[in-house]
Amino acid sequence: MKCERIFIALVAASTASPIVLHAVWRPLGTAAGAFEAVPAPLLTLIAVLSPLACAIVLAAFAGRPAGARATLGAAIFLAGAAAVAVGAPRGALLPLVPPFAAVLAISGLGLPWVARRLPASLDGVARRRRVAAGLWAVLGLVVVLQTARLSVFMADPSITGASLLPRSVFFVRHACLGAYVNAAELSRQGVANVYREPRASSGPAASQLPPTIDVGPFMLEAYQYPPPFLLLPRFALLFTRDFFILRTAWFAVQAGLLAFALLRLARWIGGEEGRIAALLSPLAWISLPSFLGMQLGNFQITAIALSILAMIAFEARRPGIGGALLAFCVLSKLWPGLLVIYLLAQRRWRDAAWVLGSALVLVLASLAVLGPGPFAAFMSYQVPRLSSGEAFGFMSKSIAALVGNYSVFGIPFKLAALGVPGMSPSISSSLSWRYTLVALGLAVIAARRIDDRRLKACAWLALLSLGALRAPFAPGYVLVSTQWLMTLLAAEARSRRAVVALVVSWLAISTMVPPTDPRVALPLSMVAQGAGFALLSWSILRRRRPVTASRPADARKAALESAA
Structure with a gap:
């Protein structure tokens, strides 16, 4: 297994890791009352660096049967150390175990699994096509950094600097999911016309509907889709009515x-x-x-x-x-x-x-x-x-x-x-x-x-x-x-x-x-x-x-x- 395949697998793992970590951490941290105690940027940094460390170990053992075991061992050590170092001082050790276990699985198991299954024709491509390989390496780095950045904002909307367009108030405070969930809750309450404007918007109050979901700093807009789509947010409401948990989970699903x-x-x-x-x-x-x-x-x-x-x-x-x-x-x-x-x-x-x-x-x-x-x-x-x-x-x-x-x-x-x-x-x-x-x-x-x-x-x-x-x-x-x-x-x-x-x-x-x-x-x-x-x-x-x-x-x- 050459470094080219390991690098591609590293990009995939480092991209997926922060998304999955926050999707698991948000509900657990909220339930334990420890979500605000652990900064989202810190968790994202750990989620990105863990696959990097495992990739280095895998590259060091390239071609040896012990490579996969060494990578898994490194992932277990890093996940355990991170959970203790981050969670123990903040009283969030137990809630952090499942999210770090997810990172462990992606870094220690997913990364070598992907690297092994990539085509062998990629081996040596960095020497044969240096310019193309260099451009792809830059692209991979940008993908990891941008995904990590957006993951921070999707986990904690108060960190507006991590949003895609931080200077645009509209995009920072706009969330289509709010309209979906609000309409689903209105339909659950028996409201027939879920298409009227929410009361938080501008317009005559008599023609508007009261908001049913707390969307925090986000604007609540009118629902625009045909009724069958509401089956999806209605299903999501079976698990939680916390909009921010739903938002982080929906980001991971999408x-x-x-x-x-x-x-x-x-x-x-x-x-x-x-x-x-x-x-x-x-x-x-x-x-x-x-x-x-x-x-x-x-x-x-x-x-x-x-x-x-x-x-x-x-x-x-x-x-x-x-x-x-x-x-x-x-x-x-x-x-x-x-x-x-x-x-x-x-x-x-x-x-x-x-x-x-x-x-x-x-x-x-x-x-x-x-x-x-x-x-x-x-x-x-x-x-x-x-x-x-x-x-x-x-x-x-x-x-x-x-x-x-x-x-x-x-x-x-x-x-x-x-x-x-x-x-x-x-x-x-x-x-x-x-x-x-x-x-x-x-x-x-x-x-x-x-x-x-x-x-x-x-x-x-x-x-x-x-x-x-x-x-x-x-x-x-x-x-x-x-x-x-x-x-x-x-x-x-x-x-x-x-x-x-x-x-x-x-x-x-x-x-x-x-x-x-x-x-x-x-x-x-x-x-x-x-x-x-x-x-x-x-x-x-x-x-x-x-x-x-x-x-x-x-x-x-x-x-x-x-x-x-």
């Missing part, structure tokens, strides 16, 4: 599902292209849309991951799993329904039937748990507000919201802010429905023009992005699937021009901060929208590429299908 989906898709693609996708997956993980979505706790990130896992399940002939996952995403966010159109266009009636059947079961379960009130309120109250944009009234009042809205619906609002006459919500609605027809057409084309696994994955991600842009309000985190798509397109970037174009596009989405002057910011925002739509359309409409020789089984399958 991060885990996104990481699993990134790697699962790369493995499913296989071959050299799959290895490239796996090595570039940290770019999708660390991007601004990804981290922003996880910090806010928006379901968008998880919906994208679950939708991709659903499509992989369909390809693996597991329609029950695929149908359940995709049905929940469609009933929660609606826009993943483009993947159902994709299945129907391919005449995969069985897979589509599983989605429909699973959706029916979920709707019946929602009716049984929530009652008919939220469904009636959604159709009579919320759908008209979504269609007119009233549900996102802040969009027309804030330049920042307009600039950050990548949806087609928001384009007339941007033009109105620039002084273009005649722009109105009715034009936005008309434009959105025309866009819907285009997106449906692209879904049908995508279903008929795909001939290898990577191109299928590109089509899925493009359709998810196109669907997300149909929503009335599509903030930056909806672009996660677009950046994920870019990591797959990198496999065919053979020229320097193509590489530069991908890098510039990724940086534009991840790091570009729009100027404060609306006369500059709004046009730039619309240019970015147009460029994004062009990229997504191109990834579907371009000519088919022959099946690669690295997957002969796929080539034989394609030949048999064309002969049939």
Whole structure:
């Protein structure tokens, strides 16, 4: 086992360790009354350094049978010493045992397990491709540091300097999870219309609902999703009503599902292209849309991951799993329904039937748990507000919201802010429905023009992005699937021009901060929208590429299908 594989495993372990530690520590520390006694940055530092120490031990014993045992021994020693040194003086020794045990498992067992299972072709790559290896090492370091930083803020929201955008009051004090949990609690109390504004927001008090969950310093916003999604927060409320415990746990769930989906898709693609996708997956993980979505706790990130896992399940002939996952995403966010159109266009009636059947079961379960009130309120109250944009009234009042809205619906609002006459919500609605027809057409084309696994994955991600842009309000985190798509397109970037174009596009989405002057910011925002739509359309409409020789089984399958 060479150092390259150990380093990659170290990046994975050091990324996962602080997330898991805080997810375990937050409920235990809160129950023991010791949470505030142990600083979150200190625990995060231990969670990052423990895998590093174990990686050094594993590298020292590389090639020896005792390497795994020595690594586990080092992890046990470090976990025990850290628990005593940190917990004993603060009266938190026993509550800290389970979180440090989790770090022990990741460092002492997970790290060598991952290193052993990485492909042997990575050995010696640091000598063969020094520039690429050096760039990936820097990327890995940034991934670990940024994830650790965000873990601190997700564990303790009072440490605002650790948030992704610490100077933005909105992003520091915004948590979508609060709307989910508050609406779930309202439905549990028998409130039919869970879509009215919470009383903490601005507006006439008579039309608002009282808050049912203490979200601390965070803003409590209105719930916007269809009723079946409430099954998820209702399930979470069975365990605790502490919003901060739920927030830390939800961050771990979202991060885990996104990481699993990134790697699962790369493995499913296989071959050299799959290895490239796996090595570039940290770019999708660390991007601004990804981290922003996880910090806010928006379901968008998880919906994208679950939708991709659903499509992989369909390809693996597991329609029950695929149908359940995709049905929940469609009933929660609606826009993943483009993947159902994709299945129907391919005449995969069985897979589509599983989605429909699973959706029916979920709707019946929602009716049984929530009652008919939220469904009636959604159709009579919320759908008209979504269609007119009233549900996102802040969009027309804030330049920042307009600039950050990548949806087609928001384009007339941007033009109105620039002084273009005649722009109105009715034009936005008309434009959105025309866009819907285009997106449906692209879904049908995508279903008929795909001939290898990577191109299928590109089509899925493009359709998810196109669907997300149909929503009335599509903030930056909806672009996660677009950046994920870019990591797959990198496999065919053979020229320097193509590489530069991908890098510039990724940086534009991840790091570009729009100027404060609306006369500059709004046009730039619309240019970015147009460029994004062009990229997504191109990834579907371009000519088919022959099946690669690295997957002969796929080539034989394609030949048999064309002969049939």
